[in-house]
Amino acid sequence: MYSKYELACLTGEIMWLNKLSLESAMTLKKYGYLIFLIPLALPSLSFYWAHETGLHNFFAFFTLIVVFVLVPILDVIIGKDPVNPDEDDVKALSQVTFYRWLTLICLPLYLVCLFSSAYWLLNWPELNLIGQMGYVLSIGVVGGIIAINVGHELIHKNTQLEQVSGGLLLALVSYAGFKIEHIYGHHVHVSTPLDASSSRYNQSLYHFLPNAYVHNFLNAWKLQKQRLAKKHLSLLSLQNELLWYYAFSLGCSLLLGAFMYALGGSFIAGIVLFFAQSFIAFTLLEIINYIEHYGLHRKQLNNGKYERVNPEHSWNSNYFLTNMFLFQLQRHSDHHAYASRRYQVLRHHENSPQLPFGYATMFVIALIPPLWKAIMNPRVNAYYQYDAQDLAHQ
Numbered sequence: 001m002y003s004k005y006e007l008a009c010l011t012g013e014i015m016w017l018n019k020l021s022l023e024s025a026m027t028l029k030k031y032g033y034l035i036f037l038i039p040l041a042l043p044s045l046s047f048y049w050a051h052e053t054g055l056h057n058f059f060a061f062f063t064l065i066v067v068f069v070l071v072p073i074l075d076v077i078i079g080k081d082p083v084n085p086d087e088d089d090v091k092a093l094s095q096v097t098f099y100r101w102l103t104l105i106c107l108p109l110y111l112v113c114l115f116s117s118a119y120w121l122l123n124w125p126e127l128n129l130i131g132q133m134g135y136v137l138s139i140g141v142v143g144g145i146i147a148i149n150v151g152h153e154l155i156h157k158n159t160q161l162e163q164v165s166g167g168l169l170l171a172l173v174s175y176a177g178f179k180i181e182h183i184y185g186h187h188v189h190v191s192t193p194l195d196a197s198s199s200r201y202n203q204s205l206y207h208f209l210p211n212a213y214v215h216n217f218l219n220a221w222k223l224q225k226q227r228l229a230k231k232h233l234s235l236l237s238l239q240n241e242l243l244w245y246y247a248f249s250l251g252c253s254l255l256l257g258a259f260m261y262a263l264g265g266s267f268i269a270g271i272v273l274f275f276a277q278s279f280i281a282f283t284l285l286e287i288i289n290y291i292e293h294y295g296l297h298r299k300q301l302n303n304g305k306y307e308r309v310n311p312e313h314s315w316n317s318n319y320f321l322t323n324m325f326l327f328q329l330q331r332h333s334d335h336h337a338y339a340s341r342r343y344q345v346l347r348h349h350e351n352s353p354q355l356p357f358g359y360a361t362m363f364v365i366a367l368i369p370p371l372w373k374a375i376m377n378p379r380v381n382a383y384y385q386y387d388a389q390d391l392a393h394q
Contacts, residue, residue: 029083030344032324033102039145039325040113042066043138047120056124057131063138067145072361074321081320081348090345099344100162103327106150107165110172113142118256118273122265136273140173140280147173148285149326153343155179167245172252174278175285176245177220184223185216186289187339191298191313192306197286201295201380204369205287212286249278284363291315291362292332295380296353311337311349318348319358330359353383 042063050059085093117139121127127135147169154166155178170176182197189195196215199208224242225235233239257270296313298306311333317323323330327343333352334341355362356375366372 026083029081029324030098033099033327033344035321035324036102036106036146036150036327037109039063039067039142040109043113043117043120043135043142046135046138047124050124050126056126057128057134060124060127060131061134061138063141064134067141068360068364071321071325072358072364075319075358075361078319078321080318081323084347085345087347090341093345094342096344099342103150103153103343104162104165106146107169107172110143110146110169113146114139114172114274114277115256115259117142118260118270119263121273122260122263136276137280139273140277141284143173143277143281144284145325148175148178148281149329151178152182152285152329153327155183156340157342158340167241168248171245171248172278173281174246174249174275175282176242176249177217178282178285179220179245180224180227180242181216181220184227185219187309187336189306190309190336191293191296192300195293197289198293198297199290199295202373202377203294205290205366205372206369208290209283209286212289213282216286287363287366288329288359291355291359291366294376309336311352314352315355316349316352317355317358317362322358322360326359330355353379 046059046062049062050056053059117135121132121135124131124135151166151169154162154169157163157166167176167179170178186195186197189198191198193200196212196219199205220242221235224240228235228237228240231239236243253271253274256274257267260270260273261267292314294315296315298309298313300306314332314336316333317330319330328346329335329343331346331348333349334347337349356379357365365375
């Protein structure tokens with residue numbers, strides 16, 4: 001399943017894979033994806049460990065510490081994953097149902113995580129206001145990792161079960177429009193001025209985010225209206241899936257409010273919690289979008305169209321641990337070149353632009369624009385070998 005060159009790479013960057021046979025390495029990667037259960041468990045474990053140790057406000061932030069401190073450190077220690085499936089074997093590996101069920105099970109598991117987290121929050125009087133905010137942030141981060149990331153994987157697949165499951169996952173963080181805009185907007189216009197999810201050279205994250213929020217929400221409805229018009233249907237047609245998914249979001253918010261009210265809490269608090277974790281989750285998504293395409297562009301051809309999307313139009317990262325956490329989302333270059341490929345067969349492209357760190361680390365860096373530009377602008381310049389005039393016309 002792997003070429004001799006790729007097998008030889010196993011003795012390279014991931015030191016602890018040196019002693020493994022190819023079969024063992026493949027098995028490790030296969031079951032390594034089960035690491036997605038860790039973020040789902042962290043809100044409950046945080047509650048338990050807080051009451052075991054008495055460090056309540058510390059453990060309210062524990063999910064954030066794991067994702068944005070521990071994972072970046074382990075990324076550097078563990079290193080990169082150079083193991084790629086052979087192109088000839090992509091089809092066979094894509095048919096292994098184990099990988100498919102790992103993503104499908106995320107829908108019920110995130111529902112359990114969301115409602116159990118609401119229960120823990122309601123029964124955690126030791127938290128002060130800062131601790132409560134930290135715990136809500138933690139829930140939102142889990143939503144970004146599971147609801148958004150796995151939802152993204154599923155909406156690219158061609159089975160109805162996966163499509164609907166992906167839409168429902170996105171609806172659990174109030175971002176169902178992503179199902180339409182991402183497929184028919186972002187993937188069509190990626191790395192062009194027409195795409196609000198492709199950040200421009202020298203653009204700060206805080207300039208990027210408001211435009212991404214507004215454009216991507218409105219564009220989802222615009223694209224859906226166009227798609228329905230081709231069927232001679234109105235935007236208010238029952239065949240408009242966005243109506244159903246946003247109704248699901250509203251229903252879940254009301255259900256979470258009723259759940260907290262039934263347990264002696266506030267109905268309004270449940271609704272606020274639902275939309276707060278939603279905002280955090282889809283903000284994580286847009287920050288990752290900012291990272292994935294910063295400063296990259298497709299050339300405009302003489303006919304006014306843009307060149308075909310290829311692996312050179314996305315930043316790639318190949319750190320093993322974060323790839324396991326994110327179902328290989330970091331192999332983003334291959335995803336844009338072959339959008340329907342399943343996560344287990346996404347390939348690393350060494351010729352695509354490479355991020356210096358994994359997504360978790362780059363996320364933190366993006367929050368500090370001067371640091372981000374100091375690290376990334378030279379990489380964009382070196383990749384394209386631009387002069388100042390070229391950069392100004394991006």
